[in-house]
Amino acid sequence: MQFTATTLPEAIKSLFEINHYRVEGPLQIHGAEIDLVARNLSDPFAAPVYIEATVEYVDNDKYGKDVGKLAMIAEIEPDAKRLIVSSSGFTLPVKERAAKTRIMTMTYDELFASFEKFERYISLFSGETEEAAVLEALSNIYEEPYFDDHHGKDLATAYLDEWKAAEKDSKGWLVITGEYGTGKTALTKILQYRWLKEYKANPQLPLPLRLELREFTKQFDARGLLHHFLDSNNLGHVSVDFVLSLIKSGRAILLLDGYDEMAQYLHARERRTCLEALAELSTGGAKGILTSRPNYFTEAEELQVFEILYSSFQQGQLLLTKDSKSVLEQEKQVDDLLEQFIDRYERSLSDLSHEQTVALISRVLDHDEEGKIAVLNLLKRIFRSIEGNDALSLSGKPVIVSYLLDVVEELKSSSSNQLSDGITEWQVYRLIVDQLMMRDFKRCPDILPAARRDFLRKVAMFLSKRENALIDQNSFKDLISKEFKKELGRLPPEARSHHLEKLFADLRASATLTRSTRHEVEGWKFSHNSLREYLVAEYLLAGLQQKDIVLERVPISDAMRIFVASIDSDSKNDFLKSMTALWQNSNSKMDRGKGQLLTLLWEGLLSIFQKEQDPAALCLKAVASEPPQLQHIELDKLELSSERHPAALKGANFNSSTLYGIKFSSAKLDGANFTDCTIEGCNFSYADLNNATFSRSLLIDCDITGASLDNADFTGVHHTDITVVIDEKGARKVLDGKNAIGYLRYRGAKTDQVENLYVLKNHQDFPVVDKILVKLAEHPIRQRIGLEQRGAARQDVTLAKSFMLFLEQNKLVAVCKNRKELVEVTDKGREIINLYSKSDTVPEAILQFFE
Incomplete structure (x- = not known):
C-alpha cells in the first residue's frame, strides 16, 4: 500500500479509531510536535499511545530526529506507550536501539496485523478441533465440481482461487447458484478450510469469513450480520468497524452460504433490505461469495422495482425532497449490486x-x-x-x-436393486430415509421405524419455521413429550422423567440429524437441508392421504415441489382425488391447509394434464370446480398461466386470498374476484382483467403490462396500498400511490376518486403539454421556438405547436407586441397556469385541449 506524508497519519488514525480509540493530532507538547496520540476508549485506565508516522525508510539519522520527541514523552508520562510507524521500514540497528529504549517500531502492515485477533476463529476451523477434523475429512474425499454456464466451463475451486488473487478492480462479488444438493455448502466449507490454511501461512492473504444465512430469518443490516459472525465464533473482542474495514479493503472475503434458505422466509421488500446490507459490504475493494438456489436473483419485479424512479430523478422528471433523493440513491445502490450479480458475475455450479x-x-x-x-x-x-x-x-x-x-x-443387504429402472427423486429419498430408519432401529429397537419417522417429520416442520435454525434441548424434549404423550402417560410419574431422557438420548442420535455446537445454545438440525424438505413434503402429503390436513404454515421450497412432482402417476391421480374431496369440504378451518397443499402439489398435478391445450385451467377445474373457487387460501410462486399456455380462468374466485409471486400472464380473468386480497409480486401482464374485482385489496409490485382493465373494479384500494409495474417501450416503470390509481383509471378501471392530474399524465401527449406549462409557470415570457421545438417538445413538434396555438386562441398566452418571437402569459393564463403548477388539479381550460 502506497502512502504519502498526509495519508499515512490518516490511515493510522482511522485504524486506531475503528478499534475503539480516540485519536488526536498533531499535538504540540512542550514545544515538540507529536503526530498522533491514541487513547483507549474501552479501558480508561490504559496508557496512551504516542505515535510518530513517517513514509521514509528509518535509518539512524531519521531515528535520531524522532527519538528526541518520544524520549521527552517518557519523562513526562513514564507509562505511556511510544510508537514509530514507517510505511517503508526500519534498519536492523534502529529496531535494536528502539527496543532497548522501549520504543515500538512497526510498519503499517505490522500495525494493522496487530489488530487482527482472529486466532480463535482460525484455530476452530484449521486447528486441533472437531470442526477442523470434519473439514479435513471433507477435503480428503472432496470431488472438485465445475462451473458450467454461459461464462464457460471452469473447475470451481481453481476459478475461485484465481478470483481471490485477482486485482481489486476485478469482479468484487460472485453469486454461485445451483439446484438443491449440488454442493454449494460443501464448496464454501472447502474454501474456508483451504483459504484459512493459506492465511495461516501468509497473513497478507485475505481472511475468509464464512456465515450461514439460514441463521438469519429476519431482515438484517451489515453490522448485524458481522455481529452475528463475531459472536458465533468467539470473536466478541474484535471490533465490527475493524471487520468492516477488512472487508472493504479486500483483506477479508465473505463466504455467505444459503441466501435462498433465508429468502424463503422473507417478502420481496425484506429481501431488498438484506441485499442493501450486502451493497454496503460490496463497496471499495470488497470481495464476497453468495450461494443460492436459482431464481432468487432473476425476478425482474424484485430486482428493478426502483429503477424507473431513479432514472426519472436523474433526468429531472420528478421533483423530490432531499430525503426522497437519499432514499432513491440508496435503492439505486441495491439495484447496482443486483445488476452486478445477475448480469456479470453469476456462476452456476453443476x-x-x-x-x-x-x-x-x-x-x-x-x-x-x-x-x-x-x-x-x-x-x-x-x-x-x-x-x-x-x-x-x-x-x-x-x-x-x-x-x-x-x-x-x-x-x-436390501432389496433396493429390485427397484425398476427410472428411479425418481421421491423414490431415492424415500429409500435413503427407509435405510436410515432401519439403521436406527438396529441400534435402538425400542422405537419402531414408523414412530421415529413420524417424530422426525415433526422435527422437520419445527425446523422449517423462520425462527428455528435448529432445535435446542428444551424444544426437543417438549416435542418428545407431545408426540410420545400416550407412551409416557402409561408410565408411573417417577418413571416418566427417566423414559423421557432415554427417548431424548435415542432420538437426538438419529442418523438424519447432526449436532450444532456453534451457537449460544446447543441444538440439532438435519444433516442436509434437502432431507428436511423431503420429510416436510412427506408429512404434508401423509396428512392429505389420511384426511388429517396439516394447518401449520411452512415455506414450500422449490426442492419440495421437485420431490412431489417426481411421484409416480398413480399416486398423483390419488392426490388429485384427495384434493378434490378436500375442496368440497366446507370446513373453513381447512382453508389454511388447502393453499399450502396446492402450492406443494401444483407441478405434479399439472403434469396429469400436460397434453391438454389448457392444462392449468383443467387442473384447477378438477380440484376447485368451475370457475375455480380459490378463496381464503394462500398461494406462493405458482405459474397458473403463461403466454405459451394462457389459462381460461374467467370468473375465478380468489376472494380474501393471499397471493405471492403468482404468474397470471395472458390469463383470461374476465370477471375474476380478487376482493380483499393481498397480492404481492404477481404477474398479470397481458391478462384479460375486464370486469375483474380488486376492491379493498393490497397490491404490491404487480406487473400489469398490457393487461385489459375495462370496468375492472379497484374501488376501496387506498393509494398507500398499491404499487404496480408496467413495461413502457422496453423500460420498466413503477407506479405507486396516486400514480398507480390514476393509471388504472386512465386504462378504464373503476377506482376511488383521484386528482385528474394523475389520470391525465398517462395520456401520450401529456409530457409535452406539461413541460410547456411548467416553463411558462417558471417565467411568463418565453421564446416561442424554445417552447415548440426544444426540450420535451422535440418528441412531437407538431403537438407542441398545436398546444401553443390552443393557448393563444384561448387567450392564455399572447405574442409580445414588440418581439414577435416571444410569447407572454396573459392575466387569465397566469391564474390558470399557476393553479396547474401548484396543485394536482388540471384546470378545465387545459383539459379542453386533450378532449
Missing part, C-alpha cells in the same frame, strides 16, 4: 459428471467392491422427468451420492 461420480465412490469405497457396485447400480437408474418425454440423470447430484454412500451397508 452436478458431478459420470467420471467424477465414479472417482468419488471409488475413493470412498476403496476397499468395498460390493458397496461400490451397489451404489453405482442404483445411481445409474435415478432420473428426473423433464419437458416432453425426456429424462435427466441425477447420478451426479452430490447430496444423493453422499447419502447413498452413508447407507452403503444397508444397500448391500
